[in-house]
Amino acid sequence: MELASYADRAVSLVNTADPYRHRDTLTTCEQAKELLAPEGRCRVTNADVAELRAIRDRLREVFDAAESGRVPRAVQVLNSLMKQYPIRPVVTDHDGASWHLHLAEGAPTIAAVYGAKAAMGLAVQATELGFDRLGVCQAAPCREVFIDTSTNRSRRYHSDRCATRANVAAYRARRKEQARVAGEAEAAANAANAPGTATAAGAKVMAGAGSAAPGR
Ligand SMILES: [Zn+2]
Ligand SMILES: [Zn+2]
CATH class of the missing domain: 1.10.3300.10 (Jann2411-like domain)
Structure with a gap:
């Protein structure tokens, strides 16, 4: 041994x-x-x-x-x-x-x-x-x-099971991020196509970003 x-x-x-x-x-x-x-x-x-x-x-x-x-x-x-x-x-x-x-x-x-x-x-x-x-x-x-x-x-x-679990979690996080980016792009495109609502949509995004910022 x-x-x-x-x-x-x-x-x-x-x-x-x-x-x-x-x-x-x-x-x-x-x-x-x-x-x-x-x-x-x-x-x-x-x-x-x-x-x-x-x-x-x-x-x-x-x-x-x-x-x-x-x-x-x-x-x-x-x-x-x-x-x-x-x-x-x-x-x-x-x-x-x-x-x-x-x-x-x-x-x-x-x-x-x-x-x-x-x-x-x-x-x-x-x-x-x-x-x-x-x-x-x-x-x-x-x-x-x-x-x-x-x-x-x-x-x-430490195990194959944990490796699989981590890979699945990383994949889901990537998918979620892709969906979020796509959603933002779509919102921006919609705002650009409808000039009358651009200000409102822009304001909404700003408000969302502001409230998500840490420490505020
Ligand atoms: Zn012995
Ligand atoms: Zn583990």
Whole structure:
């Protein structure tokens, strides 16, 4: 397993919360178990849920800081996470299993194991690809995070669904603008063709523009 692939754990954890739409899918032990499935069979307590949520907030800050160009802040939070949740690799064959690697041996909780792998994976990706590859979805109000692994650094949305939604919204906005411009042109043409009403129509447009101006 590539070390960078552990960054998926950071993305999965951060995306269990959507504070901007008041959605949170990490509030119960059952939900935590689902998230922790890659760690194998494990006992999950309420304390693990609380710890994972705390790690989640800090990982979110890493993405938000990177997204807004505050890389030193992203690095600071990431380093503090790695200090608290260190990688401690051990090769083991416990319980009759074949030799395999434990990355966070001796971590006090399963949440800590998850946190150690998530933070390390994110650090590997951020340093190999660049911090500008840590993204926050641009399809408002979605704020889910992603790691842009595209070759041309063009990814803006966390999912295909959000990309489609954003494209449809942009298309509608363009259509609306086209209709508005066409309507204005038509009104102007009508006014030009009927000199007697030109003043009234002109006054109407002026009034409309005036009331739409901000701060008045
Ligand atoms: Zn094991
Ligand atoms: Zn999204």
